[in-house]
Amino acid sequence: MSEFTHFNEEGRAKMVDVSHKPETVRTAEACSSITVSNEIYQRITNNEMKKGDVLAVAQVAAVMACKKTWEIIPMCHPIPLNGVDVSFAWEKEANTSDDYTLHISAKVKTKGNTGVEMEALTAASVCALTVYDMCKAVDKGMIIGKTYLLEKTGGKSGDYHRENKVK
Template identity: 50%
Template sequence: MFTHFDEKGQARMVDVTGKPVTERIAIAEGIVKMKPETLKMILNKKIVKGDVFQVARLAGIMAAKMTPHLIPLCHPLPITSIEIDFEPDEDNSQVKIKTTVKTTAQTGVEMEAMVATSLASLTVYDMCKAVDKEMIIGDIKLVYKAGGKSGEFVRT
């Protein structure tokens, strides 16, 4: 049964009132593929708009906090930690973006982690589009989650 619909098929926010407050964590990843020259410019801080990773990190953090305003049925959560890491891969001319979000709440932070990764990826594109319009954003996915009734998930 889909939990975001009532018995009449109408959309609803899931009632988490009776759920216990537990520590929850979610990790999401995404990839931005680009031209080798673009990645070199990012790493050498030659992008004229500024430090790409720092701006993208701030965008991702802000996005995670805005998730319930962007996805209609997400609960507003007291996010306790957001970490966004960038892993440049010069051999494949891409950057992996990895977001870890934590909370102590009645529901999980999977959507916050994926929204943060998505917006950080889009920000990398925005910061670099003047030099590389062929960048590709993809592979955004949940790779880990823990906490709550459903327990631990590890993508294999």
Template identity: 50%
Template structure:
């Protein structure tokens, strides 16, 4: 059975010591889905939103969030990310927006939390920018899609 890495021998939460781990290239992808009305999605796609480019703002927010994950999640290590990418794809058939993030570095610890934070904050930014138009949007399916590198190896969500 796998043990929780952030719990010490006394049952207390602690930051994991990674100083003796070898650096390796680590990468993670995550996604979030925002469901909204057809009218809200069309307003975004036409560029008619009075606050400006919703997707560009969400993309920047996601990138910033990934870089600051260690300040948001108590036991995360500060990381020198070498790449953060946030892609936003409208899905008109279902009135959804799919956000996919990618985080990468060469280091001693993984970037799953950074990828999840990037996707989550991008989704929250879309909600924030559009809440005056629609308050019942739904953020869902925030999940890790894939990770590679490190001792635990490769993980990928089944299609």
């Protein structure tokens, strides 16, 4: 790419004008994770955390954050979202007897003239942060894992599909 699109003539950051781009259906899926102790895993799955249903609250937090991405990431456009879905999957860590990893997937969809990758990444990140916040009174040793884009569709740059999920 010979020309940077996020800089004006003075070399200062700007929000890119996307008004000339056609509206298309665009999707993105981002993933994150958080590794927790057996005690936290048991409390979450048995709904025994003092702050309430951890996964329900984290899911709502992810959707709320997704909708506000443009307020958090400086050059993001406000985008009307058509759908946000957050899902979870537990995995027992093979290298320890006590730890479990909660895998988080955030899928976002819009019909617009710019993509939703940042919205999906924000949703997955805030979801993991919310789990940490709700469980930190029990154990502050939780580890938030890698956050990454799994796939995106639509737009001028075409589709992107990561070949392997990140561990």
